[in-house]
Amino acid sequence: xxxxxxxxxxxxxxxxxxxxxxxxxxxxxxxxxxxxxxxxxxxxxxxxxxxxxxxxxxxxxxxxxxxxxxxxxxxxxxxxxxxxxxxxxxxxxxxxxxxxxxxxxxxxxxxxxxxxxxxxxxxxxxxxxxxxxxxxxxxxxxxxxxxxxxxxxxxxxxxxxxxxxxxxxxxxxxxxxxxxxxxxxxxxxxxxxxxxxxxxxxxxxxxxxxxxxxxxxxxxxxxxxx
Amino acid sequence: xxxxxxxxxxxxxxxxxxxxxxxxxxxxxxxxxxxxxxxxxxxxxxxxxxxxxxxxxxxxxxxxxxxxxxxxxxxxxxxxxxxxxxxxxxxxxxxxxxxxxxxxxxxxxxxxxxxxxxxxxxxxxxxxxxxxxxxxxxxxxxxxxxxxxxxxxxxxxxxxxxxxxxxxxxxxxxxxxxxxxxxxxxxxxxxxxxxxxxxxxxxxxxxxxxxxxxxxxxxxxxxxxxxxxxxxxx
Numbered sequence: 031x032x033x034x035x036x037x038x039x040x041x042x043x044x045x046x047x048x049x050x051x052x053x054x055x056x057x058x059x060x061x062x063x064x065x066x067x068x069x070x071x072x073x074x075x076x077x078x079x080x081x082x083x084x085x086x087x088x089x090x091x092x093x094x095x096x097x098x099x100x101x102x103x104x105x106x107x108x109x110x111x112x113x114x115x116x117x118x119x120x121x122x123x124x125x126x127x128x129x130x131x132x133x134x135x136x137x138x139x140x141x142x143x144x145x146x147x148x149x150x151x152x153x154x155x156x157x158x159x160x161x162x163x164x165x166x167x168x169x170x171x172x173x174x175x176x177x178x179x180x181x182x183x184x185x186x187x188x189x190x191x192x193x194x195x196x197x198x199x200x201x202x203x204x205x206x207x208x209x210x211x212x213x214x215x216x217x218x219x220x221x222x223x224x225x226x227x228x229x230x231x232x233x234x235x236x237x238x239x240x241x242x243x244x245x246x247x248x249x250x251x252x253x254x255x256x
Numbered sequence: 257x258x259x260x261x262x263x264x265x266x267x268x269x270x271x272x273x274x275x276x277x278x279x280x281x282x283x284x285x286x287x288x289x290x291x292x293x294x295x296x297x298x299x300x301x302x303x304x305x306x307x308x309x310x311x312x313x314x315x316x317x318x319x320x321x322x323x324x325x326x327x328x329x330x331x332x333x334x335x336x337x338x339x340x341x342x343x344x345x346x347x348x349x350x351x352x353x354x355x356x357x358x359x360x361x362x363x364x365x366x367x368x369x370x371x372x373x374x375x376x377x378x379x380x381x382x383x384x385x386x387x388x389x390x391x392x393x394x395x396x397x398x399x400x401x402x403x404x405x406x407x408x409x410x411x412x413x414x415x416x417x418x419x420x421x422x423x424x425x426x427x428x429x430x431x432x433x434x435x436x437x438x439x440x441x442x443x444x445x446x447x448x449x450x451x452x453x454x455x456x457x458x459x460x461x462x463x464x465x466x467x468x469x470x471x472x473x474x475x476x477x478x479x480x481x482x483x484x485x486x487x488x489x490x
Binding site for chain 2: 037041166167168171188189191192193195196238241242244245246247248249250251252
């Protein structure tokens with residue numbers, strides 16, 4: 031199977047693709063700090079970040095909505111995590127509801143905090159997606175090494191990147207094998223069968239780790255290097 | 257003629273008690289392309305893992321006259337290149353060139369020498385131009401050749417391949433055969449693809465239940481229908 035759901039467009043050519051990975055990392059890092067350092071930043075900070083993001087996407091020659099769709103993955107989490115903020119933050123009342131006889135108030139400050147949280151999460155992930163989509167992962171690792179990120183952490187990162195694809199393949203095969211024998215009956219029994227299945231995936235992963243380790247040793251890997 | 261690999265009375269049982277090798281005796285001449293055939297579970301992979309000291313059973317394994325011990329595994333691993341069956345086990349770096357460079361870097365070679373070896377091995381395996389490619393963006397045939405490039409980068413004297421044709425299509429098998437023929441040095445090809453082994457190897461050994469049950473010229477052994485059937489190869 032060939033796929034690239036993480037770095038599909040990273041080997042394209044554009045103004046952003048051609049920039050040094052180190053520069054991109056610093057730039058994205060600066061944007062993320064600027065965006066997230068204040069609890070409730072003035073409106074023009076997220077607005078400026080959004081404008082910068084739009085400009086970045088425009089010069090990246092990526093499919094138009096790719097980055098925006100990627101970043102949308104964070105929305106369910108951000109929306110759920112902040113769900114109580116509008117109700118629990120004290121301040122000037124914006125709206126009042128009547129829920130089953132209780133009076134529920136939404137504060138102005140709470141609503142704003144909630145909106146800011148979601149916007150910050152969305153924009154942050156969008157910048158990360160833009161960085162990943164315009165930088166081959168290997169270059170990213172090299173750049174991080176230049177910044178003296180510990181080798182152990184980089185090894186962890188590159189193994190994760192490498193094997194997430196293998197794992198997704200395995201999961202895909204597994205789902206197909208499941209699909210051909212599942213006829214929509216007895217949902218509880220099917221659910222209970224999930225446990226052993228997850229266990230089987232874990233064991234496969236464990237065995238693969240042993241084989242990869244053997245392959246590393248075969249090529250002279252020094253166990254003291256990390 | 258010098259001997260590349262000599263194995264004497266090698267036995268190995270996995271920690272759960274399963275006996276994988278039960279007294280293997282085997283000699284591979286230097287420069288030969290040697291076939292190690294056997295059915296699934298015969299012990300081929302376990303035997304290969306002994307060639308560079310990844311496993312240490314009872315008995316002796318000598319590489320060019322030097323016994324493999326715990327003390328000299330580093331030296332032995334430079335001389336014996338193993339190519340695993342699943343390229344996804346061999347290729348663990350984000351980019352092909354980093355995978356090929358992995359071995360030479362572990363040897364502590366200077367950067368320009370590492371780069372030269374990467375170029376040389378990618379050229380030898382017909383993978384020029386894929387340096388920056390991630391393994392998950394390569395076909396199985398390419399990944400198999402990339403595994404070989406990764407092993408070659410250490411300039412081994414012995415190259416041992418585990419089921420190199422597994423899951424390959426016709427073209428993949430042909431290209432792999434041509435690649436292996438073009439490589440000098442001692443090669444050990446383990447598997448049960450008799451046509452492939454027969455075409456490349458002059459000598460073969462048949463492994464069954466952890467023992468060498470037959471050894472000799474490939475044309476004689478692989479043509480022996482009774483033998484081939486008895487040991488689950490056809």
